[in-house]
Amino acid sequence: MNLGLMAKVAGLELGAQADGINVTGFAIDNRKVAPGTVFGAFPGSQVNGEDFIPAAIAAGAVAVVARPQAVVEGALHIASDEPRRLFAHLAAPFFEPMPDVVVAVTGTNGKTSCVEMVRQLWHVAGFSAASIGTLGVTTAQESVSTGLTTPDIVTFLSNLHGLAREGVSHVAYEASSHGLSQFRNEGPRVVAGAFTNLSRDHLDYHATMEAYFAAKMRLFDEVVGDGGTAVIWADDAWSEAAIGHARARGLKLMTVGGKGETIRLLSRTPTQLGQVLELECEGAVRKVTLPLIGAYQAANALVAAGLVIASGGDGARTLDALGRLAPVRGRLERAAINRAGAPVYVDYAHTPDAIEAAIAALRPHVGGRLITVLGAGGDRDSGKRGPMGAAACAGSDMVIVTDDNPRGEDAGLIRAAVMAGCTIASDVREVAGRRAAIAAAVSAAGAGDIVLVAGKGHEQGQIVGRGEAMRVLPFDDVQVARECVGELT
Numbered sequence: 001m002n003l004g005l006m007a008k009v010a011g012l013e014l015g016a017q018a019d020g021i022n023v024t025g026f027a028i029d030n031r032k033v034a035p036g037t038v039f040g041a042f043p044g045s046q047v048n049g050e051d052f053i054p055a056a057i058a059a060g061a062v063a064v065v066a067r068p069q070a071v072v073e074g075a076l077h078i079a080s081d082e083p084r085r086l087f088a089h090l091a092a093p094f095f096e097p098m099p100d101v102v103v104a105v106t107g108t109n110g111k112t113s114c115v116e117m118v119r120q121l122w123h124v125a126g127f128s129a130a131s132i133g134t135l136g137v138t139t140a141q142e143s144v145s146t147g148l149t150t151p152d153i154v155t156f157l158s159n160l161h162g163l164a165r166e167g168v169s170h171v172a173y174e175a176s177s178h179g180l181s182q183f184r185n186e187g188p189r190v191v192a193g194a195f196t197n198l199s200r201d202h203l204d205y206h207a208t209m210e211a212y213f214a215a216k217m218r219l220f221d222e223v224v225g226d227g228g229t230a231v232i233w234a235d236d237a238w239s240e241a242a243i244g245h246a247r248a249r250g251l252k253l254m255t256v257g258g259k260g261e262t263i264r265l266l267s268r269t270p271t272q273l274g275q276v277l278e279l280e281c282e283g284a285v286r287k288v289t290l291p292l293i294g295a296y297q298a299a300n301a302l303v304a305a306g307l308v309i310a311s312g313g314d315g316a317r318t319l320d321a322l323g324r325l326a327p328v329r330g331r332l333e334r335a336a337i338n339r340a341g342a343p344v345y346v347d348y349a350h351t352p353d354a355i356e357a358a359i360a361a362l363r364p365h366v367g368g369r370l371i372t373v374l375g376a377g378g379d380r381d382s383g384k385r386g387p388m389g390a391a392a393c394a395g396s397d398m399v400i401v402t403d404d405n406p407r408g409e410d411a412g413l414i415r416a417a418v419m420a421g422c423t424i425a426s427d428v429r430e431v432a433g434r435r436a437a438i439a440a441a442v443s444a445a446g447a448g449d450i451v452l453v454a455g456k457g458h459e460q461g462q463i464v465g466r467g468e469a470m471r472v473l474p475f476d477d478v479q480v481a482r483e484c485v486g487e488l489t
């Protein structure tokens, strides 16, 4: 494809030189450059991509998108103070066609759940749909992991293109704050964006909560297309601020939740296997039986319904379809039941707020004690560890502090930081090794008790070490819980 033409489609002026250049692909890693590639050279958190410009040109790069001060010899230098943004906009036309209907979800917790629910609701409505996020690229047929919540820009755009070629017309993707701030998900026309909530996470990457929120709000400020819709969970402390961003941008506004105007949650009644939601929408009140437990899953279901309606879905039919939602992998997934009859739930809660939400979801179902197993990730926001311990202790009768992806840190020190927050409950134990911790919880649980194993959800490995020494040791909370139950019978 001609570079000048692509630039024109993207609304960029590159000059006559670009017209003579034929582009065969895009790459942000010099090791993926082939002859005819446009290379994006970005300063990163580990290394400076500009150092790889000579290697990229030697491998055949025909143009390099980089800051003005970068040295580019032997290829066209497309200079910008925001090279990641320019690279994304230049690359997008190359990956057309993309699916017709694209929506995005941001927020600290609930992104994966929402995009997966949107995908299911579209499927029920008869569309060929996919979701892109922490669980990978998921269609009705399969789920392929990308390793990140928001993949890098080249993977993201080529995934969208590949999905369109397979006939997928509808895509919901997760916009993480890292992804938004690194322009990893620009390109498709986004018809609607959603905000779920904001609470402490990733303060190793973002300087303050305000900066973290601002990164997320780029979804409404810039990523959703003109005339698009903002779907906002109305009951969060940050909802008003999010509404402000959507209004300032002139987006259509849909609010959902107890304070929601578009879909109002009038009441929520937990049942054994789910909950009955009383909803007011388009002037009518209806009852929907959601086959999932917990206030947080109800919240995500309503945000998902909002996105489906925002992108053309019928209101009544969409709300009725909530009754057909299947569980999302690793989100309050019932993994096993021990010999005493105590269920073991696996949940991806890895922030203080999420632990509180997961515990609140299970509480109405606990006859005896709630036993929570948790750890905190290494090389991630260390300030959330104590608050995670505190949240677990505040809501549980027994807490077992263990390991969760120590990465390059000392697992014992991470456990100690979580333990330091455990000042409330008296029954708190520290158990090194996640399998031993899950086994301890399973053997402690008696009739009427519930075990919550928090933090890893769908994850398939325990990440230990950093850089060259990094290893992913196979580990699946669901499977381990089943094995522990089996070992005890």
Ligand SMILES: CC(=O)N[C@H]1[C@@H](OP(=O)(O)OP(=O)(O)OC[C@H]2O[C@@H](n3ccc(=O)[nH]c3=O)[C@H](O)[C@@H]2O)O[C@H](CO)[C@@H](O)[C@@H]1O[C@H](C)C(=O)N[C@@H](C)C(=O)N[C@H](CCC(=O)O)C(=O)O
Residues within 6 Å of the ligand: 028, 029, 030, 031, 040, 041, 042, 043, 044, 045, 046, 047, 048, 049, 050, 052, 134, 147, 148, 149, 150, 151, 152, 153, 176, 177, 178, 179
């Ligand atoms: C902190 C962070 O976000 N890092 C991500 C980011 O890396 P970076 O741009 O800082 O890259 P870098 O390693 O310093 O390299 C700079 C540039 O040089 C290039 N390079 C590097 C080496 C080389 O030999 N040749 C070369 O060209 C790299 O491709 C890159 O463009 O961009 C890379 C490519 O897209 C990601 O793989 C990498 O994710 C790392 C592995 C990571 O752990 N990310 C986590 C924190 C993350 O992104 N999480 C979010 C949020 C999770 C959530 O809450 O949902 C996510 O979206 O997954």
Ligand SMILES: Nc1ncnc2c1ncn2[C@@H]1O[C@H](COP(=O)(O)OP(=O)(O)OP(=O)(O)O)[C@@H](O)[C@H]1O
Residues within 6 Å of the ligand: 107, 108, 109, 110, 111, 112, 113, 114, 134, 149, 174, 176, 196, 197, 296, 297, 299, 300, 330, 331, 332, 347, 348, 349, 350, 353, 354, 355, 357, 358, 457
């Ligand atoms: N709406 C919500 N409010 C509070 N907590 C939630 C909500 N949705 C999910 N959670 C909690 O957060 C956990 C992760 O949910 P989910 O994977 O959907 O979020 P995410 O935003 O995709 O997370 P990540 O940032 O890791 O990609 C759940 O297992 C649950 O404990």
Ligand SMILES: N[C@H](CCC[C@H](N)C(=O)O)C(=O)O
Residues within 6 Å of the ligand: 149, 350, 376, 377, 378, 380, 404, 405, 455, 456, 459
């Ligand atoms: N997307 C999240 C996943 C955290 C999951 C938890 N198991 C951990 O390793 O902290 C992150 O990268 O912070």
Ligand SMILES: [Mg+2]
Residues within 6 Å of the ligand: 111, 112, 113, 133, 134, 135, 149, 174
């Ligand atoms: Mg996610």
